[in-house]
Amino acid sequence: MSVRGVCLDIAGVLTDSGRLLPGAAEALQALDAAALPWRLLTNTSRRPQTAILAELTSLGLPVQAEQLFAAPRVVADAARARGLRPYLLVHPDIRAEFAGLDCREPNAVVLCDAAEGLDYRSLDQAFALLRAGAPLLAVGLNRYFQGRERLELDVGPFVKALEYAAGMEAEIIGKPGRAMFELACASMGLAAADVAMVGDDVEADVAGAVAAGLQGILVRTGKYRDGDEQRLPPGAVCVDNIAAAVALLV
Ligand SMILES: [Mg+2]
Numbered sequence: 001m002s003v004r005g006v007c008l009d010i011a012g013v014l015t016d017s018g019r020l021l022p023g024a025a026e027a028l029q030a031l032d033a034a035a036l037p038w039r040l041l042t043n044t045s046r047r048p049q050t051a052i053l054a055e056l057t058s059l060g061l062p063v064q065a066e067q068l069f070a071a072p073r074v075v076a077d078a079a080r081a082r083g084l085r086p087y088l089l090v091h092p093d094i095r096a097e098f099a100g101l102d103c104r105e106p107n108a109v110v111l112c113d114a115a116e117g118l119d120y121r122s123l124d125q126a127f128a129l130l131r132a133g134a135p136l137l138a139v140g141l142n143r144y145f146q147g148r149e150r151l152e153l154d155v156g157p158f159v160k161a162l163e164y165a166a167g168m169e170a171e172i173i174g175k176p177g178r179a180m181f182e183l184a185c186a187s188m189g190l191a192a193a194d195v196a197m198v199g200d201d202v203e204a205d206v207a208g209a210v211a212a213g214l215q216g217i218l219v220r221t222g223k224y225r226d227g228d229e230q231r232l233p234p235g236a237v238c239v240d241n242i243a244a245a246v247a248l249l250v
Pocket residue numbers: 009010011012013199200201222223
């Protein structure tokens with residue numbers, strides 16, 4: 001695979017349940033040694049960008065703020081740029097990412113993985129706004145994430161429920177939408193075709209990246225399950241882990 005830059009998912013690729021996966025630190029070092037710029041792209045929406053950076057640093061991954069693209073912050077930036085007043089369906093731990101946004105008399109809905117916050121009352125409030133024509137900005141479309149003991153329900157099913165009820169289509173800002181992939185490639189000064197995305201989610205990471213024009217690599221770690229490679233888009237490849245992925249690239 002010939003690339004000039006790399007995008008990497010975090011959970012299930014570099015880390016798992018708060019620990020580094022084998023070869024993760026060496027993989028980033030190998031990219032640096034090969035002078036290949038890299039960016040980390042995560043849809044995680046239960047923790048703020050600063051906490052994600054702090055955890056990576058504490059695990060021994062030297063990540064700079066400008067190398068990390070966390071979908072909730074990208075959603076907040078998009079809402080600010082468009083002057084939206086969003087109704088926030090977000091986890092309490094990431095509300096600070098939306099600081100400065102006027103959320104009175106909402107004219108948009110922002111949907112992240114809000115965990116217990118995704119109750120009937122709040123979803124019904126969002127539905128009413130969408131029915132009235134408000135746009136729905138969603139952090140991602142992930143069906144599930146790898147929890148500590150099992151796969152756990154993510155934001156995607158709630159996006160689909162609201163789309164179905166309100167008869168409209170959400171704007172997916174994080175993976176597999178185009179917006180975060182395009183921002184990450186632009187931040188490296190690279191065209192999408194010159195960048196590979198490495199992820200453990202065949203839909204959000206790999207199919208999303210390929211649809212945005214990147215090259216795709218699926219790893220058999222994290223949330224990967226047997227048979228996921230059957231759903232790879234044309235041209236994408238599947239390898240055992242982050243070390244094998246980086247070996248393809250440097
Ligand atoms: Mg992942």
